Amino acid sequence: MANYDPKSLKAEEFIHDGEIRDTIAYAMAHKDDKELIDRLIEKARPVKTEDGWNCAGLSHREAAVLLACDDPETVERIKSLAEEIKLRFYGNRIVMFAPLYLSNYCVNGCVYCPYHLKNKHIARKKLTQEEIRAEVIALQDMGHKRLAIEAGEDPKNNPIEYILESIRTIYSINHKNGAIRRVNVNIAATTVENYRKLKEAGIGTYILFQETYHKESYLKLHPTGPKHDYDYHTEAMDRAMEGGIDDVGLGVLFGLENYMYEFVGLMMHAEHLEAVHGVGPHTISVPRLKRADDIDPDEFDNSFPDDMFEKLIACIRIAVPYTGMIISTRESQEVRGRALRLGISQISGASRTSVGGYTEEERPHDSEQFDVSDQRTLDEVVRWLMEMGHIPSFCTACYREGRTGDRFMSLCKTGQIVNCCHPNALMTLSEYLEDYASPETKEIGYKMVEKEYERITNEKVKAIARQNIEDIKASNRRDFRF
Numbered sequence: 001m002a003n004y005d006p007k008s009l010k011a012e013e014f015i016h017d018g019e020i021r022d023t024i025a026y027a028m029a030h031k032d033d034k035e036l037i038d039r040l041i042e043k044a045r046p047v048k049t050e051d052g053w054n055c056a057g058l059s060h061r062e063a064a065v066l067l068a069c070d071d072p073e074t075v076e077r078i079k080s081l082a083e084e085i086k087l088r089f090y091g092n093r094i095v096m097f098a099p100l101y102l103s104n105y106c107v108n109g110c111v112y113c114p115y116h117l118k119n120k121h122i123a124r125k126k127l128t129q130e131e132i133r134a135e136v137i138a139l140q141d142m143g144h145k146r147l148a149i150e151a152g153e154d155p156k157n158n159p160i161e162y163i164l165e166s167i168r169t170i171y172s173i174n175h176k177n178g179a180i181r182r183v184n185v186n187i188a189a190t191t192v193e194n195y196r197k198l199k200e201a202g203i204g205t206y207i208l209f210q211e212t213y214h215k216e217s218y219l220k221l222h223p224t225g226p227k228h229d230y231d232y233h234t235e236a237m238d239r240a241m242e243g244g245i246d247d248v249g250l251g252v253l254f255g256l257e258n259y260m261y262e263f264v265g266l267m268m269h270a271e272h273l274e275a276v277h278g279v280g281p282h283t284i285s286v287p288r289l290k291r292a293d294d295i296d297p298d299e300f301d302n303s304f305p306d307d308m309f310e311k312l313i314a315c316i317r318i319a320v321p322y323t324g325m326i327i328s329t330r331e332s333q334e335v336r337g338r339a340l341r342l343g344i345s346q347i348s349g350a351s352r353t354s355v356g357g358y359t360e361e362e363r364p365h366d367s368e369q370f371d372v373s374d375q376r377t378l379d380e381v382v383r384w385l386m387e388m389g390h391i392p393s394f395c396t397a398c399y400r401e402g403r404t405g406d407r408f409m410s411l412c413k414t415g416q417i418v419n420c421c422h423p424n425a426l427m428t429l430s431e432y433l434e435d436y437a438s439p440e441t442k443e444i445g446y447k448m449v450e451k452e453y454e455r456i457t458n459e460k461v462k463a464i465a466r467q468n469i470e471d472i473k474a475s476n477r478r479d480f481r482f
C-alpha cells in the first residue's frame with residue numbers, strides 16, 4: 001500500500017485515496033464543530049503585514065471541514081470570507097478570454113465527452129491554418145486578446161507540430177488594432193519534451209483537467225485510448241513544470257464523481273505542486289458536466305445543486321487564495337454572476353465550443369463540445385460585468401513581463417496589484433471600449449475608468465495610466481502595460 005506523500009512524484013502517493021477518504025470522514029465528523037470552524041475562518045482571514053496583505057490559506061483537511069458545513073449561518077460566513085479574500089487579492093477585475101477549438105478528432109473513449117472515438121454522428125473537423133486565421137480575426141474583431149486553445153487527442157491528426165504551428169499562426173495575426181497576446185493551451189497530457197516545445201512557443205498557462213481524482217472511476221470513465229492511463233494523466237503537471245512551464249491550470253469535471261472527493265483531490269494536487277515546485281497552480285477551473293451530442297448528463301449521478309457549487313467555489317477561494325479561478329460559459333448568467341463575487345477571477349465570453357464556430361453566423365451545434373448556457377455577445381458580457389461593479393480586463397501583461405509562477409504570486413502577496421494589474425485592466429478595458437464596444441457600453445465603461453483611477457495608490461503610476469488612456473482614445477497606439 002502506498003503512503004501519502006505530497007512531495008512524491010507518483011500519482012498514487014500525492015493523490016492518496018486513503019488520505020482523501022480519511023479527510024472526508026474527518027470533515028463529516030467536524031462539520032458542526034463550531035470552535036474548530038471559528039478557528040479555521042480566523043486562520044484564513046487576510047492579515048495586514050509590513051509589505052502588504054497575507055493570507056494563510058487552508059490545508060485540504062481544514063478546507064474539507066468548511067465544505068462539509070451545512071449550517072446556513074456558517075455557510076454565509078464562509079461565503080463572505082471568500083468575497084473578502086477575492087477583493088483583497090484580485091480586486092474587482094475579471095479577466096476575459098475565449099476558447100478556440102482547433103480540432104475535435106480524438107482517439108480517446110471518454111464516456112462524458114462527445115469527441116469520443118466511437119461517436120460516429122458528430123461532424124469531425126480540424127482547422128487549417130487559413131481557417132485558424134479566419135477564426136482569430138473573428139475573435140479579434142470581438143475584442144478578445146487571450147485565448148485558450150482546445151483540441152482532442154489524436155497523434156495523427158493533431159500532433160504537437162500542428163498545435164505549435166497553430167500557436168505561431170495565432171500570434172502572427174494583427175487585424176486592425178487586434179492582437180492575441182496570450183495563448184493558453186488545453187491539450188491532452190504529453191511528454192516533457194512536448195511541454196518544453198509549448199513553452200518555447202510562448203504559451204501562457206498549460207491547462208489540463210483531471211476530470212476525476214477517483215482512480216477507479218477514472219479508469220471506467222476513460223475506458224480506451226492513451227487517456228486511460230490515470231498515472232500519466234495525473235502526473236502531467238509535474239512534467240509540464242519540468243518542461244519549464246511555470247503556470248499550470250488544474251480543474252475537475254464536476255458531476256462525474258462525488259464533489260467532496262474531487263475537492264479534496266484538487267486541494268491535494270495544489271499542495272503537491274507547491275511542495276515539489278515551490279509554486280501552486282496558476283488557475284483552477286470549475287467546469288460542470290453538460291449536455292452534448294451523444295451525452296446525457298443525467299446518466300451521471302453526481303451532479304449537485306447551484307448552492308453547493310457556490311459553496312465549493314468559496315471554499316477553493318479560501319483554501320488557495322493566490323490561485324486564479326475560471327468559470328466558463330457552461331454556466332448560466334445567473335450562476336456566473338453569483339460565482340464572480342465568491343472568487344472567480346477569469347471568465348470566458350461569447351464562446352463557441354465547435355470547431356470553426358466563430359466564423360459561422362449562427363451558433364453551430366454539429367461539432368460542439370458541450371451546450372453553452374451563457375450565449376451572450378462579448379459586448380453584453382462586458383457591460384453586464386461593469387453594471388455589477390466588476391472591471392472587465394483584457395490584460396495579458398504578466399507572462400509577457402516575465403511575471404510567471406512565484407513572481408506572479410509575490411505581486412499578489414505584496415498588494416502591488418493596485419499599481420500594476422489595476423492600471424493594466426483600465427488600459428486594456430479602454431482599448432476594448434475604443435475599438436469594439438457599442439456606444440452604450442463605451443459610455444458606461446469610461447465612467448467606470450474615471451472612477452477606478454482613484455484606487456491606484458502610486459501617483460506616478462496613476463498619471464502614466466491616465467496619459468496612456470488619453471493616447472488610446474486619440475491614436476492607434478495600443479498595448480501599454482506595467
Ligand code: SAM
Pocket residue numbers: 112113114150151152153186187188189208209211227252253287288289290291292295330369370
Ligand atoms: N482533449 C484534452 C484532454 O483530454 O484533456 C483537452 C481538451 S477537452 C476539449 C476540454 C475539457 O472539456 C475536458 O478536459 C473535459 O473536462 C471537458 N468536457 C468534456 N466533455 C464535457 C461535457 N459533456 N460537458 C462539459 N465539459 C466537458
